[in-house]
Amino acid sequence: xxxxxxxxxxxxxxxxxxxxxxxxxxxxxxxxxxxxxxxxxxxxxxxxxxxxxxxxxxxxxxxxxxxxxxxxxxxxxxxxxxxxxxxxxxxxxxxxxxxxxxxxxxxxxxxxxxxxxxxxxxxxxxxxxxxxxxxxxxxxxxxxxxxxxxxxxxxxxxxxxxxxxxxxxxxxxxxxxxxxxxxxxxxxxxxxxxxxxxxxxxxxxxxxxxxxxxxxxxxxxxxxxxxxxxxxxxxxxxxxxxxxxxxxxxxxxxxxxxxxxxxxxxxxxxxxxxxxxxxxxxxxxxxxxxxxxxxxxxxxxxxxxxxxxxxxxxxxxxxxxxxxxxxxxxxxxxxxxxxxxxxxxxxxxxxxxxxxxxxxxxxxxxxxxxxxxxxxxxxxxxxxxxxxxxxxxxxxxxxxxxxxxxxxxxxxxxxxxxxxxxxxxxxxxxxxxxxxxxxxxxxxxxxxxxxxxxxxxxxxxxxxxxxxxxxxxxxxxxxxxxxxxxxxxxxxxxxxxxxxxxxxxxxxxxxxxxxxxxxxxxxxxxxxxxxxxxxxxxxxxxxxxxxxxxxxxxxxxxxxxxxxxxxxxxxxxxxxxxxxxxxxxxxxxxxx
Amino acid sequence: xxxxxxxxxxxxxxxxxxxxxxxxxxxxxxxxxxxxxxxxxxxxxxxxxxxxxxxxxxxxxxxxxxxxxxxxxxxxxxxxxxxxxxxxxxxxxxxxxxxxxxxxxxxxxxxxxxxxxxxxxxxxxxxxxxxxxxxxxxxxxxxxxxxxxxxxxxxxxxxxxxxxxxxxxxxxxxxxxxxxxxxxxxxxxxxxxxxxxxxxxxxxxxxxxxxxxxxxxxxxxxxxxxxxxxxxxxxxxxxxxxxxxxxxxxxxxxxxx
Numbered sequence: 001x002x003x004x005x006x007x008x009x010x011x012x013x014x015x016x017x018x019x020x021x022x023x024x025x026x027x028x029x030x031x032x033x034x035x036x037x038x039x040x041x042x043x044x045x046x047x048x049x050x051x052x053x054x055x056x057x058x059x060x061x062x063x064x065x066x067x068x069x070x071x072x073x074x075x076x077x078x079x080x081x082x083x084x085x086x087x088x089x090x091x092x093x094x095x096x097x098x099x100x101x102x103x104x105x106x107x108x109x110x111x112x113x114x115x116x117x118x119x120x121x122x123x124x125x126x127x128x129x130x131x132x133x134x135x136x137x138x139x140x141x142x143x144x145x146x147x148x149x150x151x152x153x154x155x156x157x158x159x160x161x162x163x164x165x166x167x168x169x170x171x172x173x174x175x176x177x178x179x180x181x182x183x184x185x186x187x188x189x190x191x192x193x194x195x196x197x198x199x200x201x202x203x204x205x206x207x208x209x210x211x212x213x214x215x216x217x218x219x220x221x222x223x224x225x226x227x228x229x230x231x232x233x234x235x236x237x238x239x240x241x242x243x244x245x246x247x248x249x250x251x252x253x254x255x256x257x258x259x260x261x262x263x264x265x266x267x268x269x270x271x272x273x274x275x276x277x278x279x280x281x282x283x284x285x286x287x288x289x290x291x292x293x294x295x296x297x298x299x300x301x302x303x304x305x306x307x308x309x310x311x312x313x314x315x316x317x318x319x320x321x322x323x324x325x326x327x328x329x330x331x332x333x334x335x336x337x338x339x340x341x342x343x344x345x346x347x348x349x350x351x352x353x354x355x356x357x358x359x360x361x362x363x364x365x366x367x368x369x370x371x372x373x374x375x376x377x378x379x380x381x382x383x384x385x386x387x388x389x390x391x392x393x394x395x396x397x398x399x400x401x402x403x404x405x406x407x408x409x410x411x412x413x414x415x416x417x418x419x420x421x422x423x424x425x426x427x428x429x430x431x432x433x434x435x436x437x438x439x440x441x442x443x444x445x446x447x448x449x450x451x452x453x454x455x456x457x458x459x460x461x462x463x464x465x466x467x468x469x470x471x472x473x474x475x476x477x478x479x480x481x482x483x484x485x486x487x488x489x490x491x492x493x494x495x496x497x498x499x500x501x502x503x504x505x506x507x508x509x510x511x512x513x514x515x516x517x518x519x520x521x522x523x524x525x526x527x528x529x530x531x532x533x534x535x536x537x538x539x540x541x542x543x544x545x546x547x548x549x550x551x552x553x554x555x556x557x558x559x560x561x562x563x564x565x566x567x568x569x570x571x572x573x574x575x576x577x578x579x580x581x582x583x584x585x586x587x588x589x590x591x592x
Numbered sequence: 593x594x595x596x597x598x599x600x601x602x603x604x605x606x607x608x609x610x611x612x613x614x615x616x617x618x619x620x621x622x623x624x625x626x627x628x629x630x631x632x633x634x635x636x637x638x639x640x641x642x643x644x645x646x647x648x649x650x651x652x653x654x655x656x657x658x659x660x661x662x663x664x665x666x667x668x669x670x671x672x673x674x675x676x677x678x679x680x681x682x683x684x685x686x687x688x689x690x691x692x693x694x695x696x697x698x699x700x701x702x703x704x705x706x707x708x709x710x711x712x713x714x715x716x717x718x719x720x721x722x723x724x725x726x727x728x729x730x731x732x733x734x735x736x737x738x739x740x741x742x743x744x745x746x747x748x749x750x751x752x753x754x755x756x757x758x759x760x761x762x763x764x765x766x767x768x769x770x771x772x773x774x775x776x777x778x779x780x781x782x783x784x785x786x787x788x789x790x791x792x793x794x795x796x797x798x799x800x801x802x803x804x805x806x807x808x809x810x811x812x813x814x815x816x817x818x819x820x821x822x823x824x825x826x827x828x829x830x831x832x833x834x835x836x837x838x839x840x841x842x843x844x845x846x847x848x849x
Contacts, residue, residue: 013742016662016663017693040680120668120670
């Protein structure tokens with residue numbers, strides 16, 4: 001449509017674009033930026049790229065092996081449980097994707113410079129929404145691809161799925177992700193336009209309700225074990241309760257049903273074809289619903305985006321009188337004069353943490369849920385072997401949760417300081433102290449809740465003091481190593497151009513941090529658990545016979561435990577010192 | 593070309609711009625002055641469609657910024673106070689993107705991109721990624737992008753920040769020649785000397801209200817009490833007692849605003 005009003009100088013040379021032309025131009029923009037980013041990464045940081053790809057492949061392989069074993073086990077015992085697990089997994093994932101895409105879209109649409117620039121161009125609001133949506137969906141779903149692909153490929157191999165199953169995997173995953181992502185987009189726009197300032201409180205309430213719901217579900221599942229005593233009856237109860245996720249109107253059910261159908265191997269060609277058709281029908285349901293929701297979200301953007309950003313830009317920040325916390329005052333005042341700059345940096349980070357709702361709420365929710373789960377462990381009556389196995393799994397879970405926090409919030413800290421380097425760079429503070437303050441912040445902030453939760457877990461499981469000591473030591477080493485990896489890598493490869501910590505964490509360095517952290521946790525837990533595992537195995541297979549001799553006897557005894565703890569300590573020291581050294585060296589040479 | 597019709601914008605209960613009525617004709621360079629917090633940025637944001645007025649209408653070339661946003665944007669070029677570019681695009685790629693967004697035919701876009709690259713002396717850097725640009729280079733590129741489609745209205749928010757003297761001269765010359773050709777310029781600035789040198793008309797805003805509207809000469813006639821520099825006049829006007837600012841009609845020597 002050519003605009004003829006206004007009789008301007010430019011009327012002959014430009015015109016309003018069609019929706020398709022706008023979409024093409026924005027797609028070209030994304031493709032050019034992606035290509036330029038890839039090109040500069042390959043030319044400037046080949047080693048880094050190779051390392052990340054290699055470690056991601058190792059991580060992927062480990063996950064694949066884990067899922068393969070799990071599916072083989074389930075296939076041999078309870079094949080029907082797989083559908084239930086798929087439903088529970090995908091429905092939880094769906095809720096997470098709604099929130100993560102909504103939050104990312106909020107940043108992309110309402111807070112980014114790019115969106116504000118695009119809004120001053122003659123572009124439809126729907127096109128800007130679609131442009132920002134692609135990026136948000138990618139950032140929120142890459143974890144699903146990384147975790148989901150080894151799981152689903154392992155499932156296909158265990159089930160002996162036909163080749164069509166693998167062909168359908170990606171369309172299934174993308175069309176599924178489109179549904180919660182579009183819902184998240186609509187929720188985000190609706191919250192901005194209709195809730196105004198109340199959106200933060202509404203989000204907080206929703207999170208509280210969800211946490212309470214998860215808590216209730218956990219309690220009702222595990223609480224029943226008290227009466228059933230972890231027997232087959234209890235297992236049946238758990239299955240019944242989990243079937244809440246198996247609702248036919250949920251996209252997670254369409255996805256799991258479609259995948260299970262696609263993976264079904266049948267001898268007769270007709271039956272095979274029927275399964276394929278059934279699977280494609282589920283895919284069609286996912287695609288059509290995803291596209292419908294995306295279309296509705298675009299419509300909503302067309303009618304509300306400009307109004308929403310106008311409201312948001314016009315919001316006056318609430319002025320709050322902040323009092324100095326007694327803790328901050330005590331921390332900055334006590335100790336030596338020499339250590340004061342470091343303490344002041346710590347106080348600053350602590351204040352930023354307290355005032356950033358996304359940081360402390362994630363911290364509180366994750367560790368809160370973990371605490372709830374550990375508290376519920378008392379409902380079971382375990383034998384020692386089983387309890388010690390669960391305790392090591394709990395150790396791994398606590399580590400993994402802390403690693404998500406270090407990757408998401410601690411890793412970007414140096415990058416964000418780099419953007420404000422004119423403040424810190426001009427202070428009479430040695431640069432090393434800045435890095436050390438981040439490390440201390442992360443380590444102390446992590447070790448208190450982690451070791452506290454591990455102690456709770458061990459108490460609920462009724463473990464002997466020796467094993468409690470092993471777990472406390474491992475918790476300490478994990479927090480030290482994870483903090484070292486996040487702070488060291490953050491200082492080694494800072495991203496000074498990106499203002500969003502979420503995007504810094506989702507970049508190459510963040511991925512490397514997550515992968516290394518996961519490998520570190522798996523190694524520490526495996527090494528620490530090895531002597532216990534040997535002791536359990538000898539008990540199970542020795543059956544009252546003589547104790548194991550030779551290397552196995554030695555390894556399952558106190559000396560073996562001591563050696564494993566020594567190796568864990570060395571591993572922790574390497575994970576702490578090497579990245580920190582790399583980071584400190586890079587940060588000393590850092591030129592903003 | 594630009595019309596503010598009884599425009600009020602509030603932030604919660606607090607008015608940021610109150611009952612602004614202003615018309616800027618074709619080919620005029622208008623400079624909006626005022627202390628921090630006077631409402632200049634709010635006015636600019638309403639003019640580029642980032643903020644909607646609480647009351648009243650803003651029009652560009654007859655298009656209501658709320659109802660016909662895209663049509664109004666087609667006639668507008670905007671240079672924000674902070675140049676925001678795509679780091680991973682080269683200067684030329686960025687200009688091509690802007691040309692695409694304004695639906696320019698390929699042949700015309702090629703010609704105009706070349707023209708702006710020459711005007712702003714970007715030829716040596718046009719194929720480098722924007723992440724390697726200095727602040728001044730970024731600002732020049734943003735200017736080139738804003739002028740690429742020969743807009744009828746150019747909105748400038750503190751336009752000379754980060755520019756070196758040569759770039760400042762280029763921009764000044766360009767503004768003079770484009771306004772002669774009929775382009776209307778709306779500029780918000782703190783640089784009084786530039787307003788004095790370039791503006792056909794100035795507006796001085798204090799606490800959301802237009803305290804003065806007219807030429808610099810008229811400002812001198814009306815406000816000066818023995819002072820001569822624009823700086824003195826400006827300071828005198830913006831520090832007038834509150835009573836004077838409650839008068840909603842600006843000092844307008846030539847009748848209606």
